[in-house]
Amino acid sequence: MPLSLLDTFRVLASFDPPRGALKGAPWDEYVDWAIAQGLAPLAAYNLEYRLGPTAAPEWARDRLLAVYQGSVNDNVMKLVNFKQVVDELQGRKLVLMGSAAFAEALYPHIGFRPVLELQLLMRRMDVDGFAGFLSNHEFRPDSVPAHSGATKVVTDGRTSVSLYSDILGPQRREQALGIIDRAKPMKVYGPSLFRADLEDSVLLVCLEHARQGYDVPWLSFIDLRELVTGAKWMGGVYSRPLDIPALLARAAEWRVERALYTSLSIVARLFPEAAAEATAALPPLRRATRELLDRTVVGPISTPGQTSALRGLERVRRLLTGQ
Template sequence: MAPSLLDTFRILSSFDPPRGSLREAPWEAYVDWAIAQGLAPLASYNLEYRLPGANAPEWARDRLLSIYSGSVNENVMKLVNFKQCMDELEGRQVLILGGASFADTLYPHVGFRPVLEIQTLVRRMDVEGFSGYLAQHDFRPEPQEPLHGAQKMLSDGRTPIYVYADVLGASRQAELKEVFARARPMKMYGPSVFRPDLEDAVLLVCLEQAREGYQLPWLSFVDLRELVLGAPAMGGVYSRPLDVAVLLERARAWRLERALHTSLSIVARLFPETASLVQPALPPLRRATRELLERLVVLPASEPGKMRHLRGSERLRRLLTGQ
């Protein structure tokens, strides 16, 4: 039986892909979609080095390989440049979120996880000071309105840096203060740079997914898969089992139980190997709420391809994020 688009995604996004022929995979549909979803570098590595071709057509391998080569070079350039910028910063606490935090902690090679931008989280009182520091290192504020709820967006012409604050909402300052207190140092970037603790990282990914209405690259679900699994391919800060009791308590305190339930449910559908770990981590929601989220979000978001925007999606986002 020919692999479906979902089968192809699962195989080529795995860190330990099963061997077999992908000759009949839907390459015409997969390649462009995988590139758009940020999945091409990992897929290319699997095809070239883990599955020796897997009978994939040469044109597909060539396109994916070109993206992989570019991703490696681009990531190294961006992260080295960011390190040089941050090395001198002292007396502040800057948390790194998203791809810049995950590329070296969840993925066996930094090139597997494209880093399109660098997401930072600071205390509200540090937004202007940190932005001013970045401006001294040739990162200039962009004229357009910052995207994705960021307070600021600066760029040196190559790397956008998003500066976030109050990501949990103005009424949950105590909870955000604890996120900073639990954060783990990223010493390679200097004394002021940190990354969130594991359970906080899971919830922050779920929060981002919910705020984007699950209209975001599927690479985010690969991130969440590895966080749920405890980064078994690595030996770093996220390489441990989730503390489910802590995760559920923080989700309740942050009012993210619906978002956590939705994001974990999507991950379990996409990656069956996570199901046994996801089940105990699902917050206890009312049956009617579970069925609504399953129908409106989980099922559509688990189908390869662009999830269509739903009527009332802004209301749904508020429901998911407790706003």
């Protein structure tokens, strides 16, 4: 029986894919979709080094492998350059979030997780100072609109850096400061760089999903899968079980319970092996709310290959972010 696009995704998004599981895979459909969703690097590695050269047609392997090689080079360039810039910065507490914080903490190889931009959270009073510091390294204000509420965005023409302060909105500045206070050191980037705690990282991913109306690359659901299941392959800072009471308490404080429910429900549908951990962390929403979210967001978003936007996107955003 031919594999579905979802079946193919599950195999190639695994860190330990089963051999012989791709017979009849829809390669014509999968390859372009996977590249657009940021999945190509991990898929290419699995095809070349885990599943063997006969698992996919040569043209599919070649296209995915080219993206993988480009991702490795691009990630190394961005992250090494950033390290050189911030390595000796003293006296600050800057929290690296998103793809740059996840690439080496959640994935067995840094090239598996493309880093499109750098995102940093800091106290409001530090934004202008850090932007000025970056200006000494050829970073200038970006001409594009600020991403997802970033206070400031700068770029050196190769790497975009989004600087956040009130990431939870002006009414929840105290909770945003809590993220900074709980952050863990990232010594590889010097004394001023930190990464968000595990439970905060889960909620920040879910909040980003909601603010984007779930128009996000499927790679982000792999990020969330690994956070929820304790990054079992890595033995690092995120390799522990979720503190579910703390997670749910913070979700209530941030008013992101609906976003948490939605994102975890999508992960449970996409990855059967992560369903138990994801379901255990679901917040206790009213039944009517759960059914609405399942029908209008979870079901449609969990269908790969869908290209149309969710109906009533602004309403969905407001519903999910508690606005």
